[in-house]
Amino acid sequence: MVESTGEMIERDTILGRIREALRVTAYVPGGAGLPTTVDRRRVLPAAGATFDERAALFARNAGELTATFNVLQDAGTLAAALGVLRDAEGWTRVAAHRGELAGDAARSLGLPLLFTDGGYDRNALERCDVGISECDALVAQTGTVVVTSRSAGGRALSCLPPHHVVLARREQLVADLPAAFQLVAGRYGADYPSVISFITGPSRTADIERSLVLGAHGPKRLTIFMV
Amino acid sequence: MTAPAARFDTDARGVAPDLRHRSIIQTAMAKYEVVRDRSQSWFQDWEGARDLAARTKLEAVGRLDTYLEQLVRNLEARGTRVHWAGDAQQAREIIVGILREKNARVVVKSKSMTSEEIRLNDAIEAAGCEVVESDLGEFIVQLRGEAPYHLVFPAMHLTRSEIRQTFEAKLRDAPSDDPEELTMVARRVLRRTYLQADVGITGANFAVADTGMISITENEGNARLTAALPRTMITLIGIEKVLPRLEDLALFLPMLAVMGTGQPLTCYNTMYGGPRQPGEADGPEEYHVVLLDNRRSALLADAELRETLGCIRCGACLNVCPVFRNVGGHTYGTVYGGPIGAVITPHLRGFKDWVHLSYASSLCGACTATCPVKINLHRHLLENRRAASHRDARWSYKIGFTIYAAVANSPALWKVATRLLRIGMSVRRLVNGSVLDPMRAWTRTRDLPPIAKQSFREWWRAQGR
Numbered sequence: 001m002v003e004s005t006g007e008m009i010e011r012d013t014i015l016g017r018i019r020e021a022l023r024v025t026a027y028v029p030g031g032a033g034l035p036t037t038v039d040r041r042r043v044l045p046a047a048g049a050t051f052d053e054r055a056a057l058f059a060r061n062a063g064e065l066t067a068t069f070n071v072l073q074d075a076g077t078l079a080a081a082l083g084v085l086r087d088a089e090g091w092t093r094v095a096a097h098r099g100e101l102a103g104d105a106a107r108s109l110g111l112p113l114l115f116t117d118g119g120y121d122r123n124a125l126e127r128c129d130v131g132i133s134e135c136d137a138l139v140a141q142t143g144t145v146v147v148t149s150r151s152a153g154g155r156a157l158s159c160l161p162p163h164h165v166v167l168a169r170r171e172q173l174v175a176d177l178p179a180a181f182q183l184v185a186g187r188y189g190a191d192y193p194s195v196i197s198f199i200t201g202p203s204r205t206a207d208i209e210r211s212l213v214l215g216a217h218g219p220k221r222l223t224i225f226m227v
Numbered sequence: 228m229t230a231p232a233a234r235f236d237t238d239a240r241g242v243a244p245d246l247r248h249r250s251i252i253q254t255a256m257a258k259y260e261v262v263r264d265r266s267q268s269w270f271q272d273w274e275g276a277r278d279l280a281a282r283t284k285l286e287a288v289g290r291l292d293t294y295l296e297q298l299v300r301n302l303e304a305r306g307t308r309v310h311w312a313g314d315a316q317q318a319r320e321i322i323v324g325i326l327r328e329k330n331a332r333v334v335v336k337s338k339s340m341t342s343e344e345i346r347l348n349d350a351i352e353a354a355g356c357e358v359v360e361s362d363l364g365e366f367i368v369q370l371r372g373e374a375p376y377h378l379v380f381p382a383m384h385l386t387r388s389e390i391r392q393t394f395e396a397k398l399r400d401a402p403s404d405d406p407e408e409l410t411m412v413a414r415r416v417l418r419r420t421y422l423q424a425d426v427g428i429t430g431a432n433f434a435v436a437d438t439g440m441i442s443i444t445e446n447e448g449n450a451r452l453t454a455a456l457p458r459t460m461i462t463l464i465g466i467e468k469v470l471p472r473l474e475d476l477a478l479f480l481p482m483l484a485v486m487g488t489g490q491p492l493t494c495y496n497t498m499y500g501g502p503r504q505p506g507e508a509d510g511p512e513e514y515h516v517v518l519l520d521n522r523r524s525a526l527l528a529d530a531e532l533r534e535t536l537g538c539i540r541c542g543a544c545l546n547v548c549p550v551f552r553n554v555g556g557h558t559y560g561t562v563y564g565g566p567i568g569a570v571i572t573p574h575l576r577g578f579k580d581w582v583h584l585s586y587a588s589s590l591c592g593a594c595t596a597t598c599p600v601k602i603n604l605h606r607h608l609l610e611n612r613r614a615a616s617h618r619d620a621r622w623s624y625k626i627g628f629t630i631y632a633a634v635a636n637s638p639a640l641w642k643v644a645t646r647l648l649r650i651g652m653s654v655r656r657l658v659n660g661s662v663l664d665p666m667r668a669w670t671r672t673r674d675l676p677p678i679a680k681q682s683f684r685e686w687w688r689a690q691g692r
Contacts, residue, residue: 007321011311014466014520018292021528026289034286034471035279040478043276045269045491061491097508116508122422122456142481142492154508155455159448177477185438185473192438194305194504194514195454198480198496203448206488207364207382208390208406210255216363216410217417218448218495 037178047141047175054140054173055226061143065201066214067222075101075227078167079108082132085223086111089163095120095128097153101167101227102134116153122160131161131219136196137183138168138226141176144200145224146184150193158199164219166199168226231560232583238558239587248384252552255383259546262489269491270481280482281601284537287436287469288527291536294436294469295518301439305501307514315345318519322347322428322461323354325515329459331356331425335417337443337450338362339430340378340540341463341519343562347428358428359420361449363413370397376556378563379487379542384555417449427453427511431464432539433479434516437472440498441516444483451495460511462499467523467536473498479539482599486541522575531610535571537600544594544604550587559584566594570607579619585611645682652678 048054055071062069072078078101085091086109095114096106106113114124125131133152135145145166149155158164174180184196203218214220228236242248267273287294299309312318326334334356336342348369351358360369364381368374370393375381382390387404394401394412402408429450433442441462443450454460470479476496484493503510526532545551545565556564561572561581569584585608594604616624634640656677660670669675681689 007310010313010317014311014313014518014524015292015295017520017524018295018466018527021524022289022292024528024530024533026285026530026533033282034475035283035478037474039279040474043270043272043279044478044481046271118506119508122509126418126422144492149504149507149510155451155510157508159451159455177481178474181474181477192305192440192500194499194501194507194510196440196498196500197451198492199494200492200496201494203446204494205363205410205447207362207367207380208385208409209251209387210258210380210383211406213407213410215414216447216449217361217414217452 037182040178041176044176044178045141051170051173054175057140058138058143058173061140062201062224065143065222067143067201067224069224069226071226075104078105078225078227081225082109082165085130085163085165089129091129093128094130094132095125095153095157095161096132097134097157099134099151099153099167101169102132102153105167106132116157122156125156125160128161130163130165131157131159132165132167133158135166135168135172136187137180138173138224139175139177139180139198140173142200144177144180144198145222146180147197147199148184148188148193149195150188152197155195158197159203159218162215162219163221163223164199164202166222166224168224170226173226229580229583231580234560235554235558235583235587238560239554242555242558243553248555249553251384251386252555255380256546256552259489263485263543264489266485266489266491270485276478276482277599277601279478280599281534281537283470283475283478284539284600285534287471288467288533288536291466291469291527294471295466297436298434298439298469299518301436302501302516303439305439305504307439307501307516310515310517312517312519312521314521315519318345318463318517318521319347319350321517322463323350325459325461326351326354326356326426329425331459333420333424334358334426334428335420335424335453335457336360336365336427337429337445337453338365338381339428339463340375340562341430341465342428343375344521345463345519347463359417359424361417361420361447361453362445363410363447363449366413366417367393370394374557374562377542377545378540378565384557421452421456424453424457426459426461427457428461428463429453431462431468432483433476434464434469435473435476435498436469438498438500440473440500442476442480442496442498444480444487444493444496446488446490446494448495451497454497454499454511455509458511459513459515460499460502461515461517463517463519465519465521465523467527467538483539483541486539486543486597486599526571526574529574532570532574532607534600534602535567535607537602538567538571539600540567541599543597543599547593547597549589549591549593554587559587566604566608567602570602570604570611573611578614582611582615585609585615642682642684649678649680 137146202222205216391404502514573581
């Protein structure tokens with residue numbers, strides 16, 4: 001391996017330099033100590049107090065981001081809603097993971113199906129028209145979908161196919177970013193998935209003359225169903 | 228004048244009068260300002276947010292040793308290999324060593340200014356690997372053999388037709404100069420690269436000590452794919468990017484977005500806490516994090532400059548800087564341009580060679596006013612100038628100011644000198660701006676206000692009082 005005693009010595013050298021540097025005291029304005037959740041909520045954009053306000057805010061933010069947000073009455077109507085998308089976009093291959101919502105929904109489409117659970121052929125995933133995943137939370141404040149490598153079928157399912165469909169439950173809608181981070185911390189404790197991703201709209205770039213193009217490397221479309 | 232200072236001088240003279248460059252930059256910045264102001268207005272208290280961000284960062288760098296050790300402990304606990312690099316050469320050796328061990332042929336990279344700082348791509352190519360930048364702007368400047376123009380917008384100086392010409396010449400694939408079609412060309416090319424690449428290399432925006440995670444902010448999804456598909460992943464990160472707690476990101480992610488691109492939140496904010504874990508579908512088998520010092524500890528040791536380690540590389544100070552807008556990003560000749568680059572580069576790369584950048588400012592303070600972590604940028608520029616005059620005072624200045632002090636302290640001498648000056652200035656007007664003009668450095672491109680016909684004392688006396 002590349003690690004050697006040389007690198008261990010380097011670690012001690014750098015930490016030594018840092019400790020030496022920190023013997024010089026610098027002025028810290030506003031007193032020491034770290035800001036709290038209350039401090040952050042006081043400054044961040046407002047996020048709505050009730051479920052309805054938050055759902056409306058999420059819908060507005062999703063619209064701004066050119067994501068599609070649909071609220072469904074129950075899981076039974078999900079298959080029909082996905083069927084409409086399948087027909088409109090002419091899907092021929094579907095990727096998903098074996099989640100409670102995502103597994104059944106993907107099977108209902110009646111198309112060749114790739115499940116990413118436990119490993120898959122990446123070239124096959126690249127040829128899929130859509131990736132269907134679940135999520136950990138929806139954030140009203142920013143229109144964000146929070147996914148992890150455990151809740152959403154790995155790292156690439158929500159990023160490689162040109163259309164990412166997110167299936168969320170009503171109770172997964174949270175008010176703001178602090179709440180989303182607390183939810184993730186509470187849900188996983190010390191046993192974090194290797195990836196947590198805050199997805200805010202479909203992939204985009206403005207690197208050419210600052211003009212917006214969707215689908216730079218990730219999905220061109222993002223559709224969110226809340227059941 | 229040092230060689231970098233002479234180059235700055237020449238390049239600035241070339242770019243500043245270039246009206247085409249000016250209109251490209253002004254158009255881009257006008258778009259940025261509109262969305263930035265809109266996103267900022269959604270904050271309940273933006274100034275309060277800046278205070279919290281500054282406080283968090285000062286706390287983080289103020290206990291950097293503790294937070295770094297916590298970060299490393301948490302990263303290692305979940306199978307990440309952490310490497311420490313004291314300088315650029317060590318960082319290059321560590322990364323090239325990993326590439327050799329993995330017999331890597333193709334490396335895909337997501338955006339990393341720190342990798343520019345250590346000139347990583349040159350080292351990777353010298354080791355016989357192909358390295359491909361995957362961020363669209365970086366991909367474009369890599370094809371052109373240029374350095375990134377701006378911390379956040381690497382290709383903002385190019386027009387769509389220039390980019391089409393580059394794609395035509397280098398990729399033989401340029402359907403039109405429509406930004407969407409050009410983006411899709413890059414998407415197709417890079418899809419193949421992601422699937423082939425043996426190793427993915429990323430930069431990072433934050434490192435979270437309490438959970439042991441690396442946070443990467445991006446819009447395109449290129450970093451996510453770089454972190455998902457290759458079998459080995461490497462992240463290069465400066466030691467100053469540590470945040471104490473995961474929830475600190477709830478503040479820093481939206482602030483970085485608002486200041487960086489003007490968005491309320493960047494499209495993808497992803498936290499990486501290790502290689503593929505048991506039971507997960509995909510991800511690299513190995514995850515390496517390289518922590519880079521490269522003289523950051525020298526900034527830490529300076530009580531005044533320590534706060535510059537709070538910089539989140541959002542680029543906001545570049546965007547508002549009148550000098551940056553006029554001389555352009557490449558003129559600085561440094562990885563970090565604009566006000567923050569002018570402040571830190573002399574301390575990172577050699578004071579004598581780079582302190583001239585501290586004079587590339589009108590000290591208007593727009594940078595300080597916009598900085599999300601409240602770095603007192605224009606004061607540091609002034610401090611750099613002060614340090615330069617202490618270290619290396621020019622004889623001509625010393626003599627000049629000694630004479631001036633003597634004249635200004637004596638009413639009689641002052642009276643004579645100002646009379647002589649008025650005569651001298653009226654003679655000078657005959658040669659205004661020409662090679663004979665002793666004030667040519669100023670008058671070549673600017674007007675000089677005419678000197679008053681009488682002094683205040685003369686005017687007072689003429690009033691008969």
